[in-house]
Amino acid sequence: MWHIIITSLPEMISAMLQYTIPLAIISFIFGLILAVLTALIKFIQPSENKLVRYPWLVLRAIANFYVWLFRSTPLLVQLFIIFFGLPSAGIELAPFLAAVIGFSLNTGAYASETIRSALMSVPQDQWYAAYTLNFTTRQTLMKIVLPQAVRIALPPLSNSFIGLVKDTSLASSITILEMFQVSQQITAKNYQPLLMYSLAAFLYAVICTLLTFLQHYLERRTSRYVKGSEA
Amino acid sequence: MITLKNVVKTYDDKTVLKDLSVDFPDGKTTVILGPSGSGKSTLLRSLDLLVRPESGTIDFGDISLDYSKPVSKKQSFDIRKKTSMVFQNWNLFPNLTVLQNVTTAPITVLKRPKKQTEQEARQYLAQVGLAEYADRYPSQLSGGQQQRVSICRAVAMNPEYVLLDEPTSALDPELETQVLLILEDLSKMGQSMILVTHNMEFARSVADKIIFVEDGDILFDGTPDEFFNHPTTRIKDFLSGITFNDTEK
Ligand SMILES: Nc1ncnc2c1ncn2[C@@H]1O[C@H](COP(=O)(O)OP(=O)(O)OP(=O)(O)O)[C@@H](O)[C@H]1O
Ligand SMILES: [Mg+2]
Numbered sequence: 001m002w003h004i005i006i007t008s009l010p011e012m013i014s015a016m017l018q019y020t021i022p023l024a025i026i027s028f029i030f031g032l033i034l035a036v037l038t039a040l041i042k043f044i045q046p047s048e049n050k051l052v053r054y055p056w057l058v059l060r061a062i063a064n065f066y067v068w069l070f071r072s073t074p075l076l077v078q079l080f081i082i083f084f085g086l087p088s089a090g091i092e093l094a095p096f097l098a099a100v101i102g103f104s105l106n107t108g109a110y111a112s113e114t115i116r117s118a119l120m121s122v123p124q125d126q127w128y129a130a131y132t133l134n135f136t137t138r139q140t141l142m143k144i145v146l147p148q149a150v151r152i153a154l155p156p157l158s159n160s161f162i163g164l165v166k167d168t169s170l171a172s173s174i175t176i177l178e179m180f181q182v183s184q185q186i187t188a189k190n191y192q193p194l195l196m197y198s199l200a201a202f203l204y205a206v207i208c209t210l211l212t213f214l215q216h217y218l219e220r221r222t223s224r225y226v227k228g229s230e231a
Numbered sequence: 232m233i234t235l236k237n238v239v240k241t242y243d244d245k246t247v248l249k250d251l252s253v254d255f256p257d258g259k260t261t262v263i264l265g266p267s268g269s270g271k272s273t274l275l276r277s278l279d280l281l282v283r284p285e286s287g288t289i290d291f292g293d294i295s296l297d298y299s300k301p302v303s304k305k306q307s308f309d310i311r312k313k314t315s316m317v318f319q320n321w322n323l324f325p326n327l328t329v330l331q332n333v334t335t336a337p338i339t340v341l342k343r344p345k346k347q348t349e350q351e352a353r354q355y356l357a358q359v360g361l362a363e364y365a366d367r368y369p370s371q372l373s374g375g376q377q378q379r380v381s382i383c384r385a386v387a388m389n390p391e392y393v394l395l396d397e398p399t400s401a402l403d404p405e406l407e408t409q410v411l412l413i414l415e416d417l418s419k420m421g422q423s424m425i426l427v428t429h430n431m432e433f434a435r436s437v438a439d440k441i442i443f444v445e446d447g448d449i450l451f452d453g454t455p456d457e458f459f460n461h462p463t464t465r466i467k468d469f470l471s472g473i474t475f476n477d478t479e480k
Contacts, residue, residue, distance in 0.1 A: 048301065129322035132279055133336035133388060134311045143335060147326040225326050227370035 004195060008186045012179055016203055019096075019178035024165045024207075027100050031107030031164070032157075038063045038112035043119045044137065063112075070109035076170050078102050083174040099171040103164060111160050118153035119145060151222040158215040162208045169204075179203060232257050233278060233392065233425075238287030238298065240273055240447075247273045248284060249447040255392070255425050255440075260418040262434045262455075263427045265444035266469065271427045274444065275394050278425065279314040280307050292391070315385035317395040321377045323369040323384070329356065330365040333383045341388070348387075355383040359413050375406025382413055392423045400429060411437075431470060435459050443469070 041063045046056035070078065083098040093101065122145045130140040172181035183200040187193050233255040240248040247270045255261045255278075263271045276282035277298075278289070284298040294309050296302060323332050333352040337343045356362050359379040361372075369377050378398055385393050398414070399407040411433050418424055418437045428434055434441065434455070441458040443451035443466060451458060451466060462470060 123322075125318065125320065125322045126324065128281055129316070129318065129324070132281065132311060132314070132316040133384070134308055134340045135336065139339055143339065144324050144326065151326075225328075225368035225370060 001195065004190060004192055005199060008183075008190075008196065008199065011186065012182050012199065012203060015177055015179040015182040016207070019171065019176055020165070020168050021207065023096070023099055023103065023168045023171060023176075023178065024161070027103030027107060027168075028161050028164055030100065030104035031111055031160075034104060034108030035111035035115050038067060038108060039115035039119060040141075042112070043116050066105075067109045067112055070106050075102070075106050075167060076173060078106060079170060079174050095171075095175045098174055099168075099176055103167065103171075106167075107160055107164055111157060114153050114156040114160065115149065118149035121152050122148045147222075151219075151226070154215065154219055154222060158211065162211055165207050165211065166204055232290075232292075234290040235274075235277070236288045236290075238274075238277060238284045238289075240270075240277065240282060240284040247447050248277070248287075251287070251447065251449055253442060253449055253452060255423070257391075257423050258421045259439035260424045260426060260437050261440045261442060262438035263425065263442045263444060264429075264431075264434060264458075264469075269444045270447040271444050272396050273447075275316075275396050275425060275427055278392075278394060279311050279316055281316070312388070313391040315388050315390035315393050317378070317381050317385050317393060317398050319397040319400050321374075321381040321398075323377050323381055325369050328366050328368055329361065329372070329380050332369065332380055333387045336384070337387050352383065352387055355386060356380070358416075359383060360409075373406060374402050375409045378402065378406075378410050379413060382410070382417075386417070386422075392425060393417065395424065395426045395428075397427050397429065399433075431459075 041056070041059050044056075046053040079099065079102040082102045083093060083095060086093065086098075126144055126148070127140060130144050135143070168178055169180035171178050172184070177185075180200050183196045187196040190196070234252075235254070236252045238248050238251045239246065251270075251274065253274075263274065265271050273282050277284050280302065283302075286297075286299040288298065289296050289310075291310060291313060294306065294313075296306055296310065323329075324335070327335060330349060330352055333355060334345070334348045337348045337352075338345055353362065353365055356365055359382065361376060361379055361383075364372060364376065364380075369380065372380065378401075382393075382398075395414070399410050402410060407430070411430070414424070414426070414433075415437055426434075426437070438455045441451065441453065441455050442449055443458065445465070451463070458466065459470070
């Protein structure tokens with residue numbers, strides 16, 4: 001048994017480092033950017049100025065549609081449409097790029113709701129206090145509201161990230177040789193499904209455990225100001 | 232001087248400020264009194280545009296503004312620059328240290344130099360007895376201490392008027408006294424203040440002018456002496472109600 005593990009481990013770790021982890025990290029970064037933009041578009045009330053108001057309402061409609069679309073359809077189906085479907089419409093994407101696009105859009109849709117709820121959880125009084133001090137909306141967001149929202153959004157965002165790491169296994173279905181795909185290939189040769197899939201599961205668990213530590217570290221850092229936290 | 236004329240504010244179908252006209256003199260402390268729900272906070276918040284009345288005008292030094300017309304960013308900036316609000320629940324920014332709570336607005340909004348602003352802020356904090364708390368977070372302070380910080384935050388913007396909405400209502404008597412002493416000092420220094428309070432003793436000692444609001448109307452506008460020593464029947468009832476004097480009820 002150890003022999004099998006030791007011989008297949010390098011291949012699996014290499015797939016992990018080459019595809020699983022980069023896919024997860026890159027998609028999460030883009031997803032997060034999308035999520036923040038989407039959340040802000042939905043959260044911020046447009047000013048009365050018509051030149052700002054109408055474009056903003058259009059943006060908001062787009063944001064709503066985007067979140068609805070990606071939360072209402074399975075991730076696997078989204079990946080299939082992007083990779084296998086779009087070529088019929090003349091858009092051909094490399095597997096890795098297709099996967100990054102799919103994962104980013106999907107993560108962005110879910111995380112945008114996380115961030116929006118974190119923004120909403122900052123009391124309205126914080127805005128009033130900022131406005132009486134003549135902060136602009138942007139300054140209030142950057143200096144007061146976002147720092148507080150980040151702390152609240154961290155645990156659910158960590159959920160999204162950990163979920164994404166595991167969801168990268170779906171990339172195998174669009175021809176990417178990520179870790180799970182490699183474990184399948186090795187199984188096809190050595191007929192050890194229990195061992196190989198357990199090994200894959202173990203490696204996913206290792207990544208996710210490290211992420212949990214990262215989450216705890218970030219939580220401590222962003223909670224310095226909270227009562228009862230020692231810092 | 233701030234002059235409000237014919238101010239009307241309605242929520243849904245309830246008129247909270249009924250064609251109200253009043254002025255707040257410079258360098259004086261004006262105390263707004265009145266029963267709960269009478270419109271005191273609404274009146275105070277109209278002054279720095281946290282509340283937007285439907286009609287009426289405000290004259291504030293060189294600024295004149297018609298509430299029924301759109302207010303430009305510049306107008307609202309200028310009005311808010313002349314005022315600072317102290318809230319009942321102080322509303323400090325929990326993610327910033329005490330010092331940053333006081334300095335962030337002067338530095339970002341007024342573009343004051345950082346070093347000098349921090350020095351001044353430390354002086355304000357020292358004046359309210361919180362010099363050694365500068366680098367703590369608000370959550371590590373008591374309510375009374377937080378309210379003192381919020382007074383520093385308001386004063387650090389060098390406003391013409393400090394607006395205070397029941398600044399001590401959320402504090403126990405001991406903490407309340409700490410805050411009241413500071414406000415008394417400010418008042419003596421000639422800082423223009425407009426203060427909503429339910430503390431009659433304090434109102435009596437600090438007010439240069441008293442406004443009594445009920446149901447969105449101003450029932451009294453005059454000196455503390457008149458208010459406390461020659462009250463109308465309604466004011467007598469109000470004062471006795473607030474001191475729990477059951478026999479007079
Ligand atoms: N945002 C709002 N929406 C609807 N009604 C409101 C709103 N704010 C205040 N009101 C109503 O307006 C009236 C006056 O409220 P306001 O807060 O000005 O009273 P107040 O005199 O400050 O009372 P208190 O002493 O309890 O603070 C109340 O009847 C209140 O219910
Ligand atoms: Mg009030």
